[in-house]
Every structure is written in structure tokens, then in C-alpha cells.
Amino acid sequence: GESVGLHLPTLSVQEGDNSIINCAYSNSASDYFIWYKQESGKGPQFIIDIRSNMDKRQGQRVTVLLNKTVKHLSLQIAATQPGDSAVYFCAENISNTGNQFYFGTGTSLTVIP
């Protein structure tokens, strides 16, 4: 079956430092990826997406890197703030299954003031 996994279940960073959250995916046919942020008791919030024809995409304070060779995805958060504390999920879209996504279990990011 499909698997989307995260390398680290928890990550703690100092406020102001950069954070890197990693994700591995297993299906080389995946062509679209999304990073979501989920705060406690809330629904997943779209952060940034990337297609398989790209290696890098930048948003506001966030950058997603895609390495198709090793099937690895990362989310970089610059100047991490306390409000960034949350669980971060990567989601993988496999085109031959339509627009169904597969989600990892998430990485819990804690920002230390």
C-alpha cells in the first residue's frame, strides 16, 4: 500500500531558529504534495504545495523542497515563531488514484521561547 512517513515524530527548536521537517514517500508516481499545519483541536491548514515537476517552492517564511530521486520532501520554516508550534503533515497525491491524498502521521513542532 501507499506510505507517507515522517522521519521524526517530534521536533523542538528555539524561537528565531529555522525548522526543517522531513517526509518520505514511497510511490514514485506521486505528482503533487501538500504540507499541512494542524494546531491542537483544529483542522489541518494548508501551508504550501509543490508539484513533481518542481524541486523547490517558496512561500511566506516557508520553503518546500522535493527530491524525487530519494522520494523525500522537506518543509523549512524560517525564523520559527511560537505560533508555528503545531503538528505538520505531508500529503501525497497519486495521480492514478484520482485526487485521493495519503497523509503521514505528522511531526510535532515545539517552539521554545
Place this chain on the structure above:
Amino acid sequence: DSGVTQTPKHLITATGQRVTLRCSPRSGDLSVYWYQQSLDQGLQFLIHYYNGEERAKGNILERFSAQQFPDLHSELNLSSLELGDSALYFCASSVRNSGAYTQYFGPGTRLTVL
């Protein structure tokens, strides 16, 4: 605010009972997805509807069913509830963005089965 609404926010019920969760997608979105999120678990895909028709099924139990109505809102029906059904239930709607479908999630319904 994603534009996806879900009601109720919290639901507490007993084993053996039946509940209905409601979702309204973002304006203009034709797709609705339902997910279950248990403690320490990732999002588990349950079912996908597009413009009133079932499009895909995931790990949805036979005790669970869903439908999407002409106004595009969707309901997830959970019956013969068991303790293990306690979870967060999310719906998402999707918008096509240059060939890819981006899913936006609602705030969820927290179901507690006692």
C-alpha cells in the same frame, strides 16, 4: 478560515447509537472528502464524493455511510457506534488548481463514544 464548515463541533454519545456529521464545502467546490483521525494517528481517508456521486472509498467501515446532497453539503452517518469510533472526523473540499486538486479542511467534529 478554510471556508469548509462542519457541525457539530463536539458530539458525545453511547455505544450502539447512531450519529450524523454534517459538512458544507467551500463555495464552488464540488468534492467532499471525509477523514477519520484517531489519537496519535494520521488522517485516514474514508470516502470521497463529487457532485453527489461517490468517487472513492477508503478504510470506511460498513457501519459508516455518507452521502452528498444536491446543494453539495455532505453527511457522514456512523451507526452501531463502538468505543473505538471515538475520533476527530474531518471533511475537506477540493479546488482544482492548474491541474492539481488542493484539499481544504473543515474544523472537524470530535466524536466521543462512551
